[in-house]
Amino acid sequence: MNFALSEEQEFFKKTIADTVDRMIVPKAQEIDEKDEFPWDLWKEFTGLGYIGLRYPEEIGGMNADKVMCMIFYEEVARGSVGFAQSVIMNILMGTYFIFRFGSEAIKERCLYPAMRGEKVATMCFTEDQSGSDLGSTRTTAVKDGDGWRINGTKMWITNGPVCDFCTVLATNDPSKGLKGLNFFLVEKGTPGFSSGQVLNKLGCRGTVTGELVFDDVWVPDENFLGTELGKGVVYVGDILDEVRLMTGAMALGIARGAYAEALEFARKRMAFGQYIGNFQLIREKFAEMDTLMNAARLMVYYGAWLLEENKDCRVLAAEAKMYATEVCLKVVDELTRIYGANAFAYEYSPQRYFRDARFLLYGGGTHEVLRDFIGRSLIGKL
Numbered sequence: 469m470n471f472a473l474s475e476e477q478e479f480f481k482k483t484i485a486d487t488v489d490r491m492i493v494p495k496a497q498e499i500d501e502k503d504e505f506p507w508d509l510w511k512e513f514t515g516l517g518y519i520g521l522r523y524p525e526e527i528g529g530m531n532a533d534k535v536m537c538m539i540f541y542e543e544v545a546r547g548s549v550g551f552a553q554s555v556i557m558n559i560l561m562g563t564y565f566i567f568r569f570g571s572e573a574i575k576e577r578c579l580y581p582a583m584r585g586e587k588v589a590t591m592c593f594t595e596d597q598s599g600s601d602l603g604s605t606r607t608t609a610v611k612d613g614d615g616w617r618i619n620g621t622k623m624w625i626t627n628g629p630v631c632d633f634c635t636v637l638a639t640n641d642p643s644k645g646l647k648g649l650n651f652f653l654v655e656k657g658t659p660g661f662s663s664g665q666v667l668n669k670l671g672c673r674g675t676v677t678g679e680l681v682f683d684d685v686w687v688p689d690e691n692f693l694g695t696e697l698g699k700g701v702v703y704v705g706d707i708l709d710e711v712r713l714m715t716g717a718m719a720l721g722i723a724r725g726a727y728a729e730a731l732e733f734a735r736k737r738m739a740f741g742q743y744i745g746n747f748q749l750i751r752e753k754f755a756e757m758d759t760l761m762n763a764a765r766l767m768v769y770y771g772a773w774l775l776e777e778n779k780d781c782r783v784l785a786a787e788a789k790m791y792a793t794e795v796c797l798k799v800v801d802e803l804t805r806i807y808g809a810n811a812f813a814y815e816y817s818p819q820r821y822f823r824d825a826r827f828l829l830y831g832g833g834t835h836e837v838l839r840d841f842i843g844r845s846l847i848g849k850l
């Protein structure tokens with residue numbers, strides 16, 4: 469067993485942590501308060517080349533291994549989870565299907581500019597009536613000449629209001645449920661494609677999230693992202709472990725940011741003539757938080773290692789996402805207790821961590837759905 473990061477991974481961790489401290493941390497509060505897509509930061513940060521993180525060097529990527537990817541996700545979320553969400557959408561789900569199935573012309577138009585930060589990507593699964601239950605997707609794709617006609621409305625789409633292109637999940641046969649699902653590329657400017665309601669969110673602000681409307685949108689056959697009709701859910705399964713581990717890494721990032729704030733406060737706040745960090749009940753909170761965070765970190769990074777080694781990590785990835793998120797929720801809760809009343813004021817950061825952490829409950833699978841999946845996988849079909 470070897471738990472050490474390689475020299476390259478250590479160097480990468482230090483570099484990205486320094487970049488986050490310099491570029492993102494000072495803007496985190498403003499990003500949250502304004503709740504607008506931070507274009508200046510986006511241009512500055514994406515110009516550094518990180519968006520190509522997981523793609524091959526031959527196409528301008530960094531070819532980072534899965535552990536390095538988790539390091540990146542954790543650090544950027546530590547800075548601002550809202551900003552991280554937008555960036556990671558371009559890195560992973562917003563471009564994954566295009567990288568895997570897109571023609572060279574599509575890659576030239578969408579993937580490569582997205583890897584340079586020149587275009588904003590997104591991924592559309594969710595609809596008003598279907599979140600976890602993808603089989604009830606109502607957006608349809610009907611064959612029409614040399615292409616497909618798409619109709620439907622997607623909700624809760626990260627980067628939706630500012631995206632240049634999206635990968636949209638649609639059914640070519642609603643009676644087939646999960647077996648009728650497919651992915652299509654739709655680009656901004658395509659007639660009938662528009663942005664609808666923009667959501668006013670509790671947390672994860674600064675990544676703009678909203679509705680995308682597909683009103684008789686026609687796309688050519690080339691925009692079908694797949695090799696076979698009805699395999700959309702299989703393709704999702706191929707990336708799901710990575711998405712879940714990524715969410716776990718983001719949870720670790722938020723938890724670390726919150727823990728650091730709590731530690732700083734406990735070391736300087738006085739009560740009853742001494743630092744509050746001297747009180748046994750406060751010290752116990754740190755012992756608990758550190759223990760939980762270490763356990764969560766081991767799960768997320770072990771999962772990343774398994775993924776990199778092409779070993780099965782389906783159950784562990786779900787457990788790591790769920791556990792790291794629950795740990796994160798515990799840590800942000802403790803921060804708001806340690807910080808006292810100031811945690812309740814918008815001027816200070818604890819309330820932001822508290823709100824942001826809630827987002828992780830949904831992406832990558834709700835915890836009820838994950839528990840069900842883990843239990844079923846462990847017990848097997850009876």
Ligand SMILES: Cc1cc2nc3c(=O)[nH]c(=O)nc-3n(C[C@H](O)[C@H](O)[C@H](O)COP(=O)(O)OP(=O)(O)OC[C@H]3O[C@@H](n4cnc5c(N)ncnc54)[C@H](O)[C@@H]3O)c2cc1C
Nearest residue numbers: 591592593594598599600601624625626672830834836837
């Ligand atoms: C900030 C943010 C950004 C997002 N960005 C995107 C995006 O870019 N693209 C996108 O497509 N979606 C996005 N989503 C949506 C997200 O993927 C969904 O919220 C998620 O899939 C859960 O779906 P739902 O919210 O409709 O809840 P539902 O699936 O309707 O669940 C409601 C409740 O029922 C429970 N439940 C459901 N099924 C079961 C079951 N089988 N057993 C037990 N309990 C169950 C759930 O656990 C939950 O408690 C985003 C969400 C948020 C909050």
